[in-house]
Amino acid sequence: MGWDAVIGSAGSEDIAKGIANSLGIGYASMEIIKFKDGEFKVRLGHGFGGKNLIFVHRLFPDPSQKMLELIISCRAMKNENAHVHAVLPYMSYARQDKEFVNGEVVTLRVLAQVLREAGVDEITTVDIHSAEGLKLFDMKVNNRSAMPVLAQYAKSLKLDNVLVASPDYGGIERSREFAREIDAEAVAFEKFRDRNTGEISMNDIDIDASDKNVFVIDDMIATGGSIAKVSTLLKKHGAKKVIAIATHGLLVDNAEERILGAGADEIITTNTILNPHSKVDIAPLLYESLKKEA
Ligand code: R5P
Numbered sequence: 001m002g003w004d005a006v007i008g009s010a011g012s013e014d015i016a017k018g019i020a021n022s023l024g025i026g027y028a029s030m031e032i033i034k035f036k037d038g039e040f041k042v043r044l045g046h047g048f049g050g051k052n053l054i055f056v057h058r059l060f061p062d063p064s065q066k067m068l069e070l071i072i073s074c075r076a077m078k079n080e081n082a083h084v085h086a087v088l089p090y091m092s093y094a095r096q097d098k099e100f101v102n103g104e105v106v107t108l109r110v111l112a113q114v115l116r117e118a119g120v121d122e123i124t125t126v127d128i129h130s131a132e133g134l135k136l137f138d139m140k141v142n143n144r145s146a147m148p149v150l151a152q153y154a155k156s157l158k159l160d161n162v163l164v165a166s167p168d169y170g171g172i173e174r175s176r177e178f179a180r181e182i183d184a185e186a187v188a189f190e191k192f193r194d195r196n197t198g199e200i201s202m203n204d205i206d207i208d209a210s211d212k213n214v215f216v217i218d219d220m221i222a223t224g225g226s227i228a229k230v231s232t233l234l235k236k237h238g239a240k241k242v243i244a245i246a247t248h249g250l251l252v253d254n255a256e257e258r259i260l261g262a263g264a265d266e267i268i269t270t271n272t273i274l275n276p277h278s279k280v281d282i283a284p285l286l287y288e289s290l291k292k293e294a
Pocket of ligand 1: 171218219220222223224225226
């Protein structure tokens with residue numbers, strides 16, 4: 001198809017410009033005008049009529065506001081008859097991929113429908129929370145794995161005697177992928193979440209982690225509760241070092257203190273969300289993916 005331009009929203013310029021430079025096409029920003037009452041409107045520049053556009057937009061922090069900005073921005077592009085490819089490094093609301101408790105809404109499905117209606121033709125994202133979530137979209141979603149680039153970073157630490165651990169069974173495939181990349185064994189803990197209080201509990205497993213350097217792999221770190229629980233158990237089993245690795249570092253509610261306080265030695269995330277631990281740049285992965293789509 002061939003891309004014509006990359007448009008970045010405020011807070012996503014670094015990734016958007018990286019992609020535009022790599023693809024050798026123009027970069028423009030989406031103007032978002034905020035009003036004192038909290039409302040906003042978007043204004044698309046000129047010359048985008050009928051073009052093939054890539055819109056790069058981080059959906060965090062402030063995921064609900066950012067989702068609305070995405071919807072309105074994509075409509076602005078579609079009003080110009082553009083082909084709209086949304087690059088969403090972190091897909092917010094992806095954990096709401098089922099009705100966990102009666103009366104809840106599968107919010108991700110609703111958002112997928114709204115995005116379609118707003119004019120999104122295709123999406124590229126990174127490590128969406130679940131494969132089930134992908135099925136809720138009535139459009140092509142390219143879900144790229146950050147495990148190879150995170151594993152590359154992990155290898156650069158040159159640690160020996162390594163083990164890979166997943167905090168829950170849901171993340172075992174992701175952890176196995178990471179483990180294959182660094183040629184290590186992968187184990188999984190069993191995590192339970194109280195759907196009313198949000199409290200998590202974890203079953204211990206029979207492993208010998210003595211003197212091992214353990215990489216704990218997750219798609220995201222929010223409050224850090226999951227990683228903290230695993231870190232405590234791993235240290236109890238004699239782990240030398242625990243390194244928390246996640247694609248998306250939301251790091252809310254003192255997550256960093258919680259994780260390091262539980263015995264983890266380091267936190268590593270990509271820059272799908274900017275935080276002090278986003279050590280791995282995701283732009284090259286997105287660029288490679290978009291190049292294949294061109
Ligand atoms: C849940 O299943 C996810 O994969 C993460 O494990 C979870 O969202 C992390 O949340 P927190 O950091 O609050 O434990």
